[in-house]
Amino acid sequence: MNFGLNDEQELLRDTFARFFDEHSSMARVRQAGEAGGFDLALWQGLANLGTFAMRVSEAAGGLGLSTLDAALVLEEAGRTLASGPLAETIVAAALLGELGEPSAEPVLGQVLGGTRIATLAFHDIAKRSVQWLAGGAIADLVIARDGNEVVLLSLTPENRKAEGNLASNGIGEVDLSRAARVDLASGQEAVTRFAAAIEEWRLLTSAMLSGLARQAVHLAADYACERQAFGVPIGTFQAISHPLANFITEIDGGKYFVWKVLHEVAHRTPKAGALIPLALWWNGRVATMAVVQGLRTFGGYGLTTEYDIHLYNLRAKALQLIAGDPDRLLGEAGARLYANTGSALPDVGEISIDFDLGSEAAELAAELDGFFRETLTPDLRAHAHYSWDGHHPAVHKKLAEANLLFPAWPKAKGGRGVSPYASHAAAQVWEEHGWSSHAKGTTQMVAAIIERFGSEDLKRDVLEPILAGDVICSLGYSEPGSGSDVFAAQCRAVPEGNGWRIDGTKMFTSGANLSDYVLMLTRTNPQVAKHKGLTMFILPLKSDGVSVQPVFTFQDERTNVTFYDGVFVPDSYRLGEIDGGVKTMSAGLELEHGGGFFKSQFALLRAAEALCRELQGAEGGPLIQEPSAQRRLARATAHCLISEMLGLRSLWATEEKQPIPGAGPMAKMFSSEKFLEDANDLLELTAPASLSKRDGPAGFINLSYRHAHGTTIYGGTSEVHRSMIAERALGLPRSR
Incomplete structure (x- = not known):
């Protein structure tokens, strides 16, 4: 598993971070807003860095970098509110290079050189000739779909007009029917490639929104450390610090959600296409709320144009709304997940990050799965319970005899000496079989403390029987x-x-x-x-x-x-x-490498999907066929995957000794809060059947709703973890 960037990516990110800090200062952003939302000097500098060539293949004269590389750049662009249709031009350039029309080669060179600005039309111009475009007020070129064709449109001042808009960022409404055109390609393959390009734009825009939101929260946190009220920094008040802790957690989750989606797209997994609109929906939603909270932290000063936070507030909305109502993204994700609506996947290139736990983990998980399948008789499965009540001494002992109870312990002491990644995979198997791990987890922690701090008497009297599976x-x-x-x-x-x-x-x-x-x-x-x-x-x-x-x-x-x-x-x-x-x-x-409760979240989601297939909807068919149900299940899917990413990041950071302040509290707080939120929502979605405690998915959703309340309290309440996140991840003072 690898959440880290390679040396080339670190250099790429740092290079662009320095460039944007110098050339997209807030003073420059304000000047660009006054000049129609475009900074020509910034654009030329980006061209000189090869920005627009990043996603163009080497064969077409580009750099052939991955979408992840481009996302790293877009995150920095979002952080500094870089002016101009950056994501759109990167994707448009890649399309020009990919379609390979000879007449487009000179145009591609101009786009890569920064002398012509290219953007994308999000809707089929055969159905909608007048559209709002990112950079529509200043763009020279538009790549669009026209029925069964992909075309290159050239804009002139007569085709476009600049007008005031929410974020003063150069968007514009353009009549594309009057633009000169060149046919780039036709047929289903060309249309699919164009659709895939729009999907890539969604991912890059997600990264840009993530960077924007992160900076807004950090601006607010810095201000909360400086501003005094009642003789103390306002950051000491939980009403200030806790919402910021929530948002930096959700922003981190959104960043790694984009990475997860890129990984899934690269490997062409079945649900990859559904996750793309979910990533943009999540990062847009979080950015919108985070910048509002950031502005409110400044109080009345946040409303003035003297403070930069208002620029982030306006840009966060403008970035995601150019393609239309973001709520449609949730519906689109739901349809792709549950109605088999197809999608085009971009070629994202080589993705260096990896969320696979490794062969050792897979082998241990398979062995443990076989153990449970062989051991858990119907009577034992009836005894199972998610709490301590599910403990069974005979099974506990049998696991110890098979060296499967504490696999991370050395072989000489009854374990397997496996990595934390393999231990995590084993924990997932326990969850899948519904077998209680409470006694095992607590006892293992006690054993580790005895091993480190205990006397020889304790090691003989208590530790040895623990490892033998005789005591808990x-x-x-x-x-x-x-x-x-x-x-x-x-x-x-x-x-x-x-x-x-x-x-x-x-x-x-x-x-x-x-x-x-x-x-x-x-x-x-x-x-x-x-x-x-x-x-x-x-x-x-x-x-x-x-x-x-x-x-x-x-x-x-x-x-x-x-x-x-x-x-x-x-x-x-x-x-x-x-x-x-x-x-x-x-x-x-x-010694606790806990990754939160995402395994419980996934189990809840699976139960809700099953029950929605059983229940009749308002139209007479299965409930899962209704768009409203699909949307709610898609939202829960996003929460599950983000919780998983935060949990795996915490595990990776601990194992690889990476300093990520607040990673553990973030995983615990987010997963428990979203578990409760989704348990409540899915209980309502499947009501009144979910009120029953009968065996099957209805009873499981019922139990999950009750169980989820406790997860926000176990191991410290969510409020405790929010304080930890605020202090560690944002540098806020200790809260009260």
Whole structure:
């Protein structure tokens, strides 16, 4: 798996970043807006850099670079609001080179040299001769479809007119019926190539919107660090920082969604065509809302023309609306996904990024899949549950005996010594079979902490049985009065003899009714700062003085409140130094490579698709044939894929030691929030059948709706993660 750019791409991006910083400053953007939305000097500089030749084949005199390379440039162009129809000209030049009409060769040279500006017509001119075009007020050339032909139109001042528009970016309404024309190609192949070019334009525009939105959020974050209110920076207020955290997460997701789509198009996967309009829909939607939030961060100053944020606000809308109502993109994606509507795929060139987990992961996943298929009898499948209640000691033991329980552990300790990528693939298999991994995941984390901080006694008494599949562990972090503030723990541990006496209460000790041990966070020194006086222990749950009381949730899930009354623990069961519990706990959290809840999202989507095929729609046919249902399923598809990209990026960053601030919190927060949003929407879409708890997709959607609420709370609420994202990814001050 590779989320990284190669050296040539890093150089390409950095080169264009410096160029745009110098030649597309906000002063230059404002001047271009006053001059009709075009900067001739910028355009000539872009031509000198070979920008318009990027997607033209080498055989036609171009550079033969990939669409990903072009997307990197367009992201920087969006960041700096570069003036002119850049994406359109890049795609138009590629079309001129591809169609290969000899009479077009001199024109192609002029476009590559920056002396003539080319753009695209998005609609068949046989049906719509008057169209709005990007760069329509200043373009010299238009490539268009005319029925069964692809034509090159030459514009003159008589064909076009400049007029005021929302973003002052040179768009214009053009009467193409009066333009001089050259026929480039005809027939189905030519029409398909033109359609594929429009698809590529969508991807490049998506990248441009992503870059624009990112810069708007960073402008707002910088301002929130500087502007004071009530004696503190406004960035300390969660009403400011949390929405910005949401948007930088969605912007990151949109960027990698474009990369995912490019990867799928390059490999010609079945759903690739449906994902292209989804990418533009998502990045346009996010950019629109992000720039609004950015402007509101500036308050009244954001409304003035003195601040640059308004330029981003207007450009974000103008970029996506030139091709029409973006809401149609969602409908188009739905039709491609569920009505088998065809699409033309561009040749995006060689894509260096890769989301494949590798052969080791595939082999482990296949073996584990075979294990579950052989082992899980009908009775065991009836026992399965997504929570701790699905734990089954015999299956747990059998997995350990097959060295499949903790495959990341060394072979000498009962594992396979596999990479985190292979472990991730194995986790997906657990999800596909609906087998609970709660006990395995928590116990594995406890085992890793014991391995790092535990005494020889702990390793003999607890770690060895864990690795053998004989015992499981739960976590004792939260307390009734502290919630996510684990540093406020009041469960006391005081020295007693050769050990410690523990008294107190832990809340949400899930699995304590099934577990053998609990990882306990205790207060050992109440006289120091709350985060300095904590110590961690492994406590046997069968000890005298331990009692477990069930707490049931509306998710059909049991958790527990556990009470500790004079429980004795030997000092050899202490983890790490006395009062060093924060260090020990932090190390434990580092061991979690969690990628969020996208596997649960995909399972929900599959259930909704199945139920929509079963249910009758308003027109009498299956519900899935209705455009409104297709649109909602397409939206959930986008959420699933973006969650997957954020989760895989977090996994990759951890494994490859790439510094991506906030990657883990982004994956957790986004996936859990979208899981809840989609569970609610798909429950409504399939109602009233989805109100039932019957076996099958209806009951699963019902359960997913209830389950999704908890995912926004597990491991810290979404609000906690938003604060982490704001501080780490945007540099905002600690929020309150």
